[in-house]
Each structure stands twice: as structure tokens, then as C-alpha cells.
Amino acid sequence: MKLHEKVIGSGPTHVVFLHGLFGQGKNFGGIANDISDIATSHLVDLPNHGRSPWTETFSLDNQADAVADWIADAFDAPVALVGHSLGGKLGMRIALRRGELLDRLMVVDISPARNVSAAEFVNLVAALRQLNLDEVTSRSYADEALTELIPTDRIRRFLLQNLRHKGDSWSWLPNLDLLGDHLHDVGGWPRIEGVYDGPVLWVNGGRSPYVQPEHLAPMRELFPRVLQLTLKNASHWVHSDDPDAFVTVVRHFLTEL
Known part of the structure; x- marks a missing residue:
């Protein structure tokens, strides 16, 4: 599956951005412009979103596989991945199932759990x-x-x-x-084996209900090198609620983690 992408910047680090449900890759355009000196950002439309192809069935793993296959075809080396909401769930499952494709992972306001919100x-x-x-x-x-x-x-x-x-x-x-x-599947988290031992930054919105204290233990079990950070003034749409802080966090993720 050839996913639609928009490429911004020419920095040395390749970073793939995955949006949330009913979003589009272009939602990260402002962020990508602000890190264009250090990164080449690939703003991807997820399967069944934007200008990417549709699929006949939906599960978190078949959507993650479509993105993983695209990454494997598009890049010769592991990439950094930033995933928000549904994109964060797909990013986590890519890391756990095909971790060799990722150099590092940033999960934005979502957990490896069923999300009642x-x-x-x-x-x-x-x-x-x-x-x-x-x-x-x-x-x-x-x-x-x-x-x-x-x-x-x-x-x-x-x-x-x-x-x-x-x-x-x-x-x-x-x-x-x-x-x-398939909203029930979108909000779910099927059991998965394995551990991703690469660096993971977990960024939450302080005014969002999507990440709860009881999610910390399963997150650490799957991602032992996880670091958690909360942007207290942001809701679920962290990157649009507090873009300046989010850019600072992404820069740290790409250069210091």
C-alpha cells in the first residue's frame, strides 16, 4: 500500500508523523516547519484517511502493518516515529512487532489500553x-x-x-x-507479546482523559525505556493546544533521547 505523505524539511533525521482518528498528515505541518532544520518530516495519511488508500477490513494490527510495510519500503534505515492518538497506538504496535524499523518512538496522549474516551x-x-x-x-x-x-x-x-x-x-x-x-477496535488494545527496548517518550495532555495513572504499569512493561512528560495546559490535541511546548519536546526527542 502506497500511503500519501507530505515531506517538509531537509534535516538529517527522518521522522514519520502519524495522526489520530479522522485526522490527516497535514495536521502536523506547523510542527514540521518548526523542526525543518534538524529533521526531514514525513507527514503520513493513515490508511482509510486523507488521500491514502482504503482497506476492506480494520484492526489495529492490519493498519499498523500497512504503515510498517510503507516504512520498510520507503527508508533504508530505522526512523523516528511520532504518533498521536490512533497514530500512537499504531506506532506502539509497529514498535512491538517490527521494532527494527524504528530508531525511537514518541507516543502522544494515548495508552496501551482501552480508551473509554x-x-x-x-x-x-x-x-x-x-x-x-x-x-x-x-x-x-x-x-x-x-x-x-x-x-x-x-x-x-x-x-x-x-x-x-x-x-x-x-x-x-x-x-x-x-x-x-470499528470504533470499538479503534479504542481497544488487543493483547500483544514482546517488548520494545528503544527509547520512548510518552507525552500527555494535562487536560485530557485519555491517559490514566493505571496505564503507567502496562506502558512500562511493554516499553521499559519510556519517559513520561505532561503538558499541563493541553487537552487531547496536544500539538495544536500548546504548539510551542510541543516543538520543544519534539526537538528534545530527536536530539537528546
Whole structure:
């Protein structure tokens, strides 16, 4: 599977960014620009997202395998990987199952555990499915149509970045039906054997419910070299809530860890 990527920067370290559910690689564009002197950033659209191909089935491991195969084909040496939310789960499973592909791993606001907060996406997906694309005449029309069902402006406009206009028709970039039907799998963490002994930086948002104290033990069991850091002013979208601090953390991850 040839995943869609955007490459930013020309620094010596190759770093792959993996976004969260219903995101796109371009969500990390500002971060990539700010580290372009030390890194070449590969902003990847996950399978079933953005401009990457769709799959017929969904599991964390088959999605991780698609990304791992792409990394193996694209690079001659291990790379650094930064994964947020769903991207962090895929990054962890790549590290545990094909650790030779990674030089280091940064996991952003997600844990090797079932994430109860992922349940919020059930209502969001239901709202998106209710939008009649045949009636959409503009992005602002779609925004207004979804306001009652998704009242939080930030979340609604983030999701509407996935609405594509081509000719006279509108469609969703992500595989909305497949992802919506597998939200339980997205939020889960199937049992996995093995240990990744490379350096791991675990960055959490202080105002996010996704990482809980009871997640520390399983994280340390799977990733014995993990270092945990909390950005106290950030919610789940750590890189957009506190971008300056996040850039500082990424720079440390790439040069000091």
C-alpha cells in the first residue's frame, strides 16, 4: 500500500508523523516547519484517511502493518516515529512487532489500553453519517447543517477538513463507514507479546482523559525505556493546544533521547 505523505524539511533525521482518528498528515505541518532544520518530516495519511488508500477490513494490527510495510519500503534505515492518538497506538504496535524499523518512538496522549474516551466518536460519526452529501452546496452549508449535532466549533471544523469537493459533488476523504463500524477496535488494545527496548517518550495532555495513572504499569512493561512528560495546559490535541511546548519536546526527542 502506497500511503500519501507530505515531506517538509531537509534535516538529517527522518521522522514519520502519524495522526489520530479522522485526522490527516497535514495536521502536523506547523510542527514540521518548526523542526525543518534538524529533521526531514514525513507527514503520513493513515490508511482509510486523507488521500491514502482504503482497506476492506480494520484492526489495529492490519493498519499498523500497512504503515510498517510503507516504512520498510520507503527508508533504508530505522526512523523516528511520532504518533498521536490512533497514530500512537499504531506506532506502539509497529514498535512491538517490527521494532527494527524504528530508531525511537514518541507516543502522544494515548495508552496501551482501552480508551473509554474514544466513545465520544460514536456520536460524531453518527452526525457525519446524517449529513446528506447530495444537499451540500458549500463547506459553510455543511458546517451550519452539523452545528446542532456537533456544537463544538473546533471539533466540527476539524472533522469538516475531511470533506472533499470535486466537480459538483462532495464526499468524505476518510473511509467513514469502515471506521465508524470499528470504533470499538479503534479504542481497544488487543493483547500483544514482546517488548520494545528503544527509547520512548510518552507525552500527555494535562487536560485530557485519555491517559490514566493505571496505564503507567502496562506502558512500562511493554516499553521499559519510556519517559513520561505532561503538558499541563493541553487537552487531547496536544500539538495544536500548546504548539510551542510541543516543538520543544519534539526537538528534545530527536536530539537528546
